[in-house]
Amino acid sequence: MSEDLPASELPPGPSGLPVVGATPRSILDGLEFRERMADEYGDVVHWDGLDGHNYQLNHPDHVEHVLVHNNGNYVKGDRFQRVLGPLLGNGILNSEGEEWRRNRHLVQPAFHPDRIEVYAEMMTALTEDMLDDWTDGERRSIHDDAMELTLRIVSRALFGVDIDQYVDDIGAALDSFLPATTSLPNVVLPDDVPLPSRRRMDRARETLEDVVDDIIRRKRAEPGENDVVSMLLAARDDEGVPLSDEQIRDEAITIILAGHETTAVSLTYTTYLLAQHPEVESKFVAELDSVLGGRRPTMGDLPDLTYTEQIVKESMRLFPPVPGIVREATGPDEIGGYPIPAGARVFMNQWVVHRDSRWYDDPLAFEPERWTPALEESLPRLAYFPFSAGPRRCIGDRFAMLEARLLLATIYQDYHLELASDRNLEVIPTVTSRPSEDVSMVVRERTADDTPGTDG
Numbered sequence: 001m002s003e004d005l006p007a008s009e010l011p012p013g014p015s016g017l018p019v020v021g022a023t024p025r026s027i028l029d030g031l032e033f034r035e036r037m038a039d040e041y042g043d044v045v046h047w048d049g050l051d052g053h054n055y056q057l058n059h060p061d062h063v064e065h066v067l068v069h070n071n072g073n074y075v076k077g078d079r080f081q082r083v084l085g086p087l088l089g090n091g092i093l094n095s096e097g098e099e100w101r102r103n104r105h106l107v108q109p110a111f112h113p114d115r116i117e118v119y120a121e122m123m124t125a126l127t128e129d130m131l132d133d134w135t136d137g138e139r140r141s142i143h144d145d146a147m148e149l150t151l152r153i154v155s156r157a158l159f160g161v162d163i164d165q166y167v168d169d170i171g172a173a174l175d176s177f178l179p180a181t182t183s184l185p186n187v188v189l190p191d192d193v194p195l196p197s198r199r200r201m202d203r204a205r206e207t208l209e210d211v212v213d214d215i216i217r218r219k220r221a222e223p224g225e226n227d228v229v230s231m232l233l234a235a236r237d238d239e240g241v242p243l244s245d246e247q248i249r250d251e252a253i254t255i256i257l258a259g260h261e262t263t264a265v266s267l268t269y270t271t272y273l274l275a276q277h278p279e280v281e282s283k284f285v286a287e288l289d290s291v292l293g294g295r296r297p298t299m300g301d302l303p304d305l306t307y308t309e310q311i312v313k314e315s316m317r318l319f320p321p322v323p324g325i326v327r328e329a330t331g332p333d334e335i336g337g338y339p340i341p342a343g344a345r346v347f348m349n350q351w352v353v354h355r356d357s358r359w360y361d362d363p364l365a366f367e368p369e370r371w372t373p374a375l376e377e378s379l380p381r382l383a384y385f386p387f388s389a390g391p392r393r394c395i396g397d398r399f400a401m402l403e404a405r406l407l408l409a410t411i412y413q414d415y416h417l418e419l420a421s422d423r424n425l426e427v428i429p430t431v432t433s434r435p436s437e438d439v440s441m442v443v444r445e446r447t448a449d450d451t452p453g454t455d456g
Contacts, residue, residue, distance in 0.1 A: 005053070011338045013037070013046040013056075020188060021048030027184050030429050031323060034349045038356075044336040050188055051079065053344040055335070058356070060380035062335050063348045066327055067382070067390040077328025077345060082191065083181045084431065086201045087208070089246065091254030092395065103251060104395060106235050106243075110158055110228045116398055118226075119157040120299040123403050126152050127410040128296070136445040139420050143439045146267040147171055150260035153403060158255055159215055160227030166211045170256065177204035178261075178430040205253075212252040216245060228255060259396055261432050262321035263403050268439050269319035270311065270408060273366045275419045275441065280368060281412070284311055285446075288413050297409040305405060310368035312404045316386040318366060320350035323433040325388055350385060351433070359383040417441040 014037070016022035026033050026047070034056065037045045043059040057063055066074050075096050088094050092103050109115065130149050134140065148167050155163040163170075180186060180197035189195065215229055223230040232248045274281045287307045288297075297305070325348045333340040340346065355363045359379055360370065387394035394400070411417075420440035427433045 005339060005341055009339050010053075011044040011046045011055070011336070012041040014041075016048050020050050022054070023050045023188060024184055026054070027182060027187055030182070031349075031351050031427060031433075034324065034347070034352050035355075038352045044338050046338075049345065051343075051345070053341060054347065055338075055340060055344055056347045056349070056352075057335065058349075058352055059336070060353060060359070060382040060385075063353065063382045063385065064380075064389065065335055066346055066348060067325070067385075067388060067392070070333060071390045071392070073329055073331050073333055074327035074346065075330055077326065079187075079328075079345065080326055083187070086198075087177050087205050088254045088257065089250030091250040093254045093258060094250075102237070103247075106232060107228055107251060107255075107395060109231060110226065111395055111399055113398065115226060116402055117299050119153075119399065120402060120406060122157055123153055123406045124296050124298075124410050126156070127407050131411065131414055134415065134443050134445075137442065139440055139442050141438050142271050142417065142441045143264070143268040143435055144171070146264040147174075147260065149407070150264040150267070150403070151256070154256065154259040155215075157399075158228045158259060159219075159252070160224040160230065161215055161218055163211065163215065166214075169207050170211060173204035173207040174257065174261065176200045178432070178434060179428065180204075181430050182428065208253050208256065209249060212249045212256075213245075215252060216248060228252070257431070258394070259399070262394075263400050263407075265432050265434060266312070266316060266319070266321045266400070266404055267407055268435060269425075269433075270315040270404070271411075271417050271441065272419070272425055272439055273315055273318070274311070274412075275417055277366055280311065280366065281416070283307060284408075285412055288409055292409070292413065294413065297406055297413075299402065299406075301409075302402070302405055305409060307368060308405050308409055309401075310371040312401065312408070313371045313384075314366060314368040317354045317360070317384060318364070319427065319433060320354055320386045321432055322386070322388070323351040323427070323429040324349040351427075351429070353383060353385070356383070414446055416444040416446060418444060 014022050014025070017024065037056050038058040043057070043062060045056040045058070047054050057066065076094060081094060084094055090099065092100055092107060095103060126149060130145060148171065151167055151170060152164065155161055177200065180200050183195070183197040185195050186197045216233070219227070219229040219233060223233060229248065229252060232243055232251060235243055274284065284307055287305060291301055291304045302309070327346045329340050329342055329344045329346065331342050357363050382389055387397040418441060420442055425439065426436040428436050
């Protein structure tokens with residue numbers, strides 16, 4: 001609980017209800033609430049919440065202060081642990097201090113640039129396997145396809161196993177768990193109150209534990225050299241004590257969530273944007289034809305696929321896979337001239353900062369061409385932070401960027417995707433920014449006579 005402050009020391013912000021403050025509105029209104037706070041109140045916003053002071057930071061410099069310059073004063077916090085702890089336990093996304101440093105150090109080799117290069121061929125091969133199941137003219141759930149594909153890539157690349165038989169179970173578990181994290185009763189009611197959302201979360205954890213326990217058994221029987229689970233099984237602390245199965249399980253579940261969910265939603269949003277902007281798709285496909293000439297893309301091609309990278313960056317700007325970050329102050333601080341008391345919760349939203357007209361001309365437009373070296377030099381450092389920043393920057397950022405570019409290049413060489421519905425896509429902010437409904441596409445196979453962005 002954060003300490004009381006006189007009203008004169010608080011930044012502007014909305015009034016709320018007794019006891020719960022503005023917490024219900026912040027949850028029920030989702031991203032709209034965050035946008036409204038920035039529009040109405042400026043760079044530092046305050047509202048009373050269920051557990052004390054809440055601050056929303058909307059300026060890149062303030063975000064950088066929390067995530068980079070004074071990161072030692074900020075932790076994930078009790079609310080974050082309450083929401084994600086039931087699924088992720090004490091994995092690197094949730095853990096703090098020495099335990100976080102130790103586990104990140106253990107997992108880091110799997111994301112070394114030399115290892116990531118090995119994953120590239122696997123990524124394109126599995127994408128081609130997916131495309132083998134597509135039929136010209138059929139209607140498909142692109143989000144479902146993306147979730148299944150990225151899960152297969154994570155399991156093969158980072159776990160060294162094939163978990164195809166569990167794909168549906170994992171997808172159903174995450175589909176159940178993540179929306180439950182935004183349930184208002186789950187946030188405001190004490191932990192001992194039985195709720196349907198909490199029962200769904202428990203069942204999701206049980207499902208994922210069964211999957212990961214099977215992976216651990218298989219890797220104990222046949223350990224690999226470079227996969228994450230084998231590394232964790234072989235790890236010893238300073239006294240020679242191995243990690244417990246529970247610790248290994250928590251890390252593996254964290255990687256399942258973070259390692260495929262973010263790339264899957266990014267792929268979904270990018271295909272959605274390309275379907276709405278045929279001129280961008282046309283330029284994209286022209287680059288693929290020029291650089292690849294019909295062959296499978298490799299990691300060595302990426303420096304020449306500059307427009308492909310611009311598309312991914314712009315998609316992650318408009319639809320950041322993680323829409324917001326929260327931290328809790330362990331000690332007092334000052335941001336933007338306002339005191340931040342110990343215990344206060346601080347929200348920093350990629351969704352808001354990435355769409356700020358101070359940093360981006362016509363910020364709601366999908367314009368990959370904006371990503372020039374001149375723009376990137378002109379931006380405040382954290383005007384763009386899809387992978388967070390500072391010591392807790394996403395450990396898999398290179399993996400995710402490699403995967404996004406290779407998957408898109410492989411898909412769009414062979415297919416043009418048309419939206420099956422003209423309804424605007426709405427986003428639900430959970431841990432990730434999930435589409436509120438199925439994203440259906442009609443897939444059209446390209447032929448040699450095709451003009452990119454039109455029917456063949």
